[in-house]
Amino acid sequence: MNFANLFRIAFRALGNNKMRGFLTMLGIIIGVASVITMLAIGQGSKRSIRAQIEEMGSNMIMIHPGADRRGGVRLEAxxxxxxxxxxxxxxxxxxxYVAACSPSVSSSGQVIYGANNYPTSVYGVNEDYMEIRKYTLSQGEMFTEDDILNSAKVCVVGQTIVDNLFTNGENPVGQVIRFGKIPLQIIGVLTPKGYNTMGMDQDDLVLAPYTTIQKRFLAITHFQTIFCSAITEEYTEQAEEEIASLLRRNHKLGAMEEDDFNIRSQQELSTMMNSTSEMMTVLLACVAGISLLVGxxxxxxxxxxxxxxxxxxIGLRMSIGAKGRDILAQFLIEAILISVTGGLIGVLLGIGASWIVNAVAHWPVFVEWYSVILSFAVCTVTGIFFGWYPAQKASNLDPIEAIRYE
Amino acid sequence: MKAIIELKDIKRDFVVGSETVHALRGVSFTIGSGEFVTIMGKSGSGKSTLLNLLGCLDTPTSGEYLLDGCSVRQMGKNDRAELRNHKIGFVFQSYNLLPKTTAIENVELPLLYNSSVSAKERERRAIEALDAVGLHDRLYHKSNQMSGGQQQRVAIARALVNDPVLILADEATGNLDTRTSFEILTLFQELHARGRTIVFVTHNPELSAYSSRTIVLKDGHVVQDTANPRMASARETLESLPQNEDE
Structure with missing residues (x-):
């Protein structure tokens, strides 16, 4: 008995019962398609979160003041x-381990140009801020160290500001906008970044030298936030530790005292978001796995x-010379053919469904090749596993009794 | 004359609960090549048990069975399956064709379990066998589109396709009307005339006249074993039957 003949026999047997074969397959088809779609959705959201975090700067570290108590009242950071x-x-x-560092002080209010005004925030930073937050300029230039030393009345604006103030299509570079009573000259425009994961418009901001904001706007000498970037993403933790020990030293904190600052990195955010989406992926995969089991x-x-x-x-086949193992192989191959064909259709359907989810619901999807191979392998194993028992039963039949079975 | 079947004191016991049933109590006979033997007996005579033994579906409790010189008694399941595949052609009462399958595919079936036969060879031999039973114009008819007589012809072609040393027919005419029965019997006689060895198991005593030898079983013993030198012609009987009105 060779394999080609066994396949021919199994194919004919399936061909005789097309409807039943298809209905049996349906369980597998739905199972595989859901595994692939679910994993594609899970992977897609994971990747889009990752991409957005990278856009914000995956090696970014934020230092906020904190844990300051005065008479038991906790103050706003x-x-x-x-x-x-x-x-x-x-x-x-x-x-x-820190590659770049920028202070940040901010003030919010209406920004005015001619007859137009728009509510926004102005951030006082230094030139490193661009690198840390991954901003680039589409026009003009960034302010310099000299501007910071001189508390120069210059600024760089985001695209949203340009869109709302320069409604007649003027070139914003070189124009003077007012922020309250203080005029600022626009020297550059940021390349648009769009919205971030949390739905914040990353182009709705004005950047100015931090000294300008400290002296001319707020009349303060401290910083609200310090942004840093680690030399690479992997060194974020070391950089955080380094900063923490420096700040503790500078602030003269004793060993038992709490930090009077908070250090947060994007990594924590990304770990948190990843674990959320990973849990979702696992849950989705479980549901899909169960449907495969049911199939x-x-x-x-x-x-x-x-x-x-x-x-x-079976009795007839045995009496004309089929051995037990031929019968076993026949039924096993039938089961595998059902599951593999179902798997194949399921893969196509799953990829199609992922595409539809992407096109209709605009969810990010990504079909991982391993999920295709995995579900296909699971399918084949399912076929063998669940086909084995009935096939074994068939191969153990006694030809004498089987042939007279009514 | 070469012996195809040699039975030496075959006994077959079945244990049913605490009792032992002696289905065959020492059966001995030899069937030579080219014989057309009818094995008869009432139900309970051990006829089916003997058929299963002759067909290598079962092995005797004691005694020796040689099929074409091969001793079957010590053979395992797989060896017997191979022996059946090469040496025996079965014809059953209820045809046992695969449903919704063409005549040619049904006939090819035994050769599918013989890996030494190529696909081309398989088709050639199937057509040849169908030709031999007069169904050369029905090659691609499906089993459910054929009459009982035609289905039994396909089954006979299936029994012939592996060129067996023995054709074993179990009540092969039992499901057919008189006229069709004689058509099938005519076919068996033609095959016999071409030198085939045929064992025809039946409970119908009328059929014994159309074979060359009759063995009668009763209570697990052979009670009669007679040669029939003047074999009646099934064709003549068929011609003497009244024609069906709708033909």
Whole structure:
């Protein structure tokens, strides 16, 4: 008995019962298609989160003042004055794992140009901020160290500001906008970044030298936030530790005292978001796996019925020379053909469904090749596993009894 | 004359619960090549048990069975399956064709279990066998589109396709009307005339006249074993039957 003949026999047997074969397959088709679609959705959201975090700067570290208590009342972080110029200088000069560092102070209000105005925030930063937050310029230039030293009245604006103030299509570079009473000259425009994961418009901002904001807007000497970037994503943790020990030293905190600052990195955010989406992926895969299992049981059920129904045929095959293993192979191949064909259709359907989800619901999807191979392998194993018992039963039939079975 | 079947004191016991049933109590006979033997007996005579043994579907409890010189008694399941595949052609009462399958595919079936036969060879031999039973114009008819007589012819072609040393027919005319029965019997006689060895198991005593030898079983013993030198012609009987009105 060779394999080609066994396949021919199994194909003919399936061909005789097309409707039943298809209905049996349906369980597998739905199972595989859902596995692939679910994993594609899971992978897609994971990837889009990852891409957006990278856009914000995956090696970014944020330092906020914090944990300052006065008489038991916790104050809002921005009102605390623990982050000073000294801290910034220490971080810039005394760290090994920090590549760039920028202070940040912000003020919000209406920005005015001619007859137009728009509510926004102005951030006082230094030139490193561009690198840390992955901003680039589409026009003009960034302010310089000189501008910072001079508290120059210059700014760089985001696209949203340009769109709302320069409604007649003027070139914004060189124009002067007012922020409250203070005029700022636009020297550059940021390349648009769009919305981030949290739905914030990343182009709705004005950047100015931090000294300008500190002296001319807020009349303060501390910083609200310090942004840093680690030399690479992998060194984020070391950089955080370095910064923490520097700040503790600068702030003269004793060993038992709490930090009076908060350090947060994008990595924490990305870990959190990844774990959320990973859990979703696992849950989705479980649901899909269960449907594959149900599909497998469907195969076993039908194969079992089929063996009983075809007892006489099995008896005949045995009496004309089929060995037990030929019968076993025949029914096993039938089960595998059902599951593999179902798997194949399921893969196509799953890819199609992923595409539809992407096109209709605009969810990010990504069909991972391993999910295709995995579900296909699971299918084949399902076929063998659930086909084995009925096939074994068929091969153990006694030809004498089987041929007289009514 | 070469012996195809040699039975030496065959006994077959079945254990049913605590009792032992002696289905065959020492059967011995030899069937030579080219004989057309009818094995008769009432139900319970051991006829089916003997058929299963002759067909290598079962093995005797004691005694020796040589099929074409091969000793069957010690053979395992797989060896017997191979022996059946090469040496025996079965014809059953209820035809046992695969449903919704063409005549040619049904006839090819035994050769599918013989890996030494190529696909081309298989088709050639199937057509040849169908030709031999007069169905050369029905090659691609499906089994459910054929009459009982035609189905039995396909079954006979299936029994012939592996060129067996023995054709074993089990009540092969039992499901057919008189006229068709004699058509099938005529076919068996033609095959016999071409030198085939045929064992025809039946409970119908009338049929014994159309074979060359009759063996009668009763209670597990051979009670009669007679040669029939003047074999009646099934064709003549067929011609003497009244024609069906609708033909």
């Amino acid at each position: 921005s009102e605390m004055e623990t982050l000073k110029m000294d801290d910034l200088e220490s971080i810039i000069n005394e760290t090994r 497998g049981i469907g195969i076993m059920n039908i194969m079992y019925v089929s063996v009983t129904e075809r007892t006489k045929e």
